[in-house]
Amino acid sequence: xxxxxxxxxxAIATSAALAAAGARAASAAWxxxxxxxxxxxxxxxxxxPRTKGTFSKFFGKISLDFARxxxxxxxxxxxxxxxxxxxPSFDDYLxxxxxxxxxxxxxxxxxxxxxxxxxxxxxxVTGDLSLRGVTRPITIEVAVDRPPSRDARRLGFTAxxxxxxxxxxxxxxxxxxxxxVVLTVTTAAIAP
Amino acid sequence: MTxxxxxxxxxxxxxxxxxxxxxxxxxxxxxxxxxxVDDAAGKFDLYQxxxxxxxxxxxxxxxxxxxxxxxxxxxxxxxMSRARRAAAGAVHGALYASILATAATGYAMVSTSPIPLPVxxxxxxxxxxxLAPDFAASERWKFAHLACAIALGALAAAHAGAATWHRFVDxxxxxxxxxxxxRA
Ligand code: HEM
Numbered sequence: 001x002x003x004x005x006x007x008x009x010x011a012i013a014t015s016a017a018l019a020a021a022g023a024r025a026a027s028a029a030w031x032x033x034x035x036x037x038x039x040x041x042x043x044x045x046x047x048x049p050r051t052k053g054t055f056s057k058f059f060g061k062i063s064l065d066f067a068r069x070x071x072x073x074x075x076x077x078x079x080x081x082x083x084x085x086x087x088p089s090f091d092d093y094l095x096x097x098x099x100x101x102x103x104x105x106x107x108x109x110x111x112x113x114x115x116x117x118x119x120x121x122x123x124x125v126t127g128d129l130s131l132r133g134v135t136r137p138i139t140i141e142v143a144v145d146r147p148p149s150r151d152a153r154r155l156g157f158t159a160x161x162x163x164x165x166x167x168x169x170x171x172x173x174x175x176x177x178x179x180x181v182v183l184t185v186t187t188a189a190i191a192p
Numbered sequence: 193m194t195x196x197x198x199x200x201x202x203x204x205x206x207x208x209x210x211x212x213x214x215x216x217x218x219x220x221x222x223x224x225x226x227x228x229v230d231d232a233a234g235k236f237d238l239y240q241x242x243x244x245x246x247x248x249x250x251x252x253x254x255x256x257x258x259x260x261x262x263x264x265x266x267x268x269x270x271x272m273s274r275a276r277r278a279a280a281g282a283v284h285g286a287l288y289a290s291i292l293a294t295a296a297t298g299y300a301m302v303s304t305s306p307i308p309l310p311v312x313x314x315x316x317x318x319x320x321x322x323l324a325p326d327f328a329a330s331e332r333w334k335f336a337h338l339a340c341a342i343a344l345g346a347l348a349a350a351h352a353g354a355a356t357w358h359r360f361v362d363x364x365x366x367x368x369x370x371x372x373x374x375r376a
Contacts, residue, residue: 047334049232049235085236086231087237089236090232172306172307173307173308
C-alpha cells in the first residue's frame with residue numbers, strides 16, 4: 001500500500017496538470033452520447049426490398065478544434081456482431097463469413113485522417129475504414145446541426161457515406177445485392 | 193350403388209394429405225412472401241421457411257412415388273368412362289411432374305443465386321448449393337419456378353374439383369377411399 005500512495009498523488013497531480021493544459025489546448029475531446037447515436041446502413045438488392053440495419057454496439061471519440069477545424073478528428077469502432085436488421089436469423093446470416101465474418105473480424109473501425117470544412121455546418125471527413133481486415137480510405141460527408149461554437153454543450157452530427165463492399169472483400173450476393181452500402185450515422189456529442 | 197372398393201393403403205393416404213397440406217401452404221406462402229411482404233427482415237424469414245417447406249414437399253412426393261411403385265391401389269370405379277380414366281391418369285402424372293419440377297426449379301434458383309444461402313433442413317442441416325452462382329441463370333430459374341408453381345396450382349385445383357365431382361355428382365367412393373373416416 002505504502003508504495004501506492006505516492007503513485008496516487010502523482011496521478012492526481014498529473015491529471016490536474018493535464019486538465020489545465022487541456023483547457024488551453026486547441027482541440028478538445030467530446031463524448032459520444034450513445035442514447036442519441038445510431039449507426040445505420042441500407043443496402044439495395046434486385047427483386048428484394050431495401051435492407052435497413054443498425055449496429056447496436058459502438059464506441060466513438062470526437063475531437064473538435066474550433067479555431068482550426070481541419071485539426072478535428074473522429075474515431076469510431078463498431079462491433080460487427082451487433083448488426084441488427086430486424087430478424088435474428090437474418091442477423092446471424094450477416095455475421096457469417098459470407099458477410100461480416102465476425103468470428104475473424106469482430107470490429108469495424110473508422111479513423112479520420114483529414115477534415116475539410118465545406119461551409120460552417122458541413123465537413124468532408126476522410127479516413128481509413130477497416131472492414132473484414134481490409135483498410136481503405138473513404139470520405140464521409142458530415143453535417144453539424146448548427147455552427148459549432150465554444151459555448152455549445154451538445155452538437156448533433158449526421159455522417160453519410162457510401163461503402164463499396166466489394167473493395168473490402170465482401171463479395172457475397174453481388175450483383176443481386178448491390179456493391180454500395182449507404183452508411184448513415186447520427187450522433188450527439190457532449191462537450192468535455 | 194356401386195360396390196365399395198378398398199381404400200388406398202395407409203401410407204398413401206397419409207402421404208396424400210400431408211402433401212396436399214404442404215403444397216397448399218407452399219403455394220400460399222410463396223405468393224404471400226413475394227407479393228405482399230415488403231420488409232426485408234420479414235421476407236428473409238419467410239423465404240427461408242418457404243424453401244424448407246418446398247424441400248418437405250419434394251421429400252413427400254418422392255416417398256409417395258416409392259410407395260406407389262411398390263404397392264397397388266384400388267381400381268377405377270366401374271362407372272368411369274375410358275376418357276375420364278385417361279384424363280384422371282394424365283392429371284395425376286402431371287401433378288407429380290409439376291410438384292417435382294416446382295421443387296427442382298426452386299432449388300436451381302437458390303443454388304445458382306449469387307447469395308450463398310442454402311435450404312435449411314431440421315437439425316441444423318442444409319441442402320448444399322451444387323450449382324455454380326450465375327445471376328442471370330438464377331433469374332431464369334425464378335421465372336421457371338413461378339411457371340411451374342402456376343401449373344401446379346392449376347392442376348391441384350382441377351384435381352380437387354374432380355374429387356368434388358366424384359363425391360357430389362357421381363356419388364362414388366373415389367374421395368372417401370383416400371380418407372380415414374366416413375365411406376361413401
Ligand atoms: C414444391 C413446392 C413449392 C411450391 C408449391 C412453391 C411455390 C412458390 C410460389 C407460388 C412462389 C411465388 C412466385 C411469385 O409469386 O412470383 C414461390 C417463390 C419462391 N420459391 Fe417456391 N415453391 C416450392 C418449392 C420451393 C423450393 C424447394 C425452393 C428452394 C429450394 C423454393 C424457393 C422459392 C423462392 C426463393 C421464391 C421467391 C422467388 C422470388 O424472389 O420471386 N420454392 N414458390
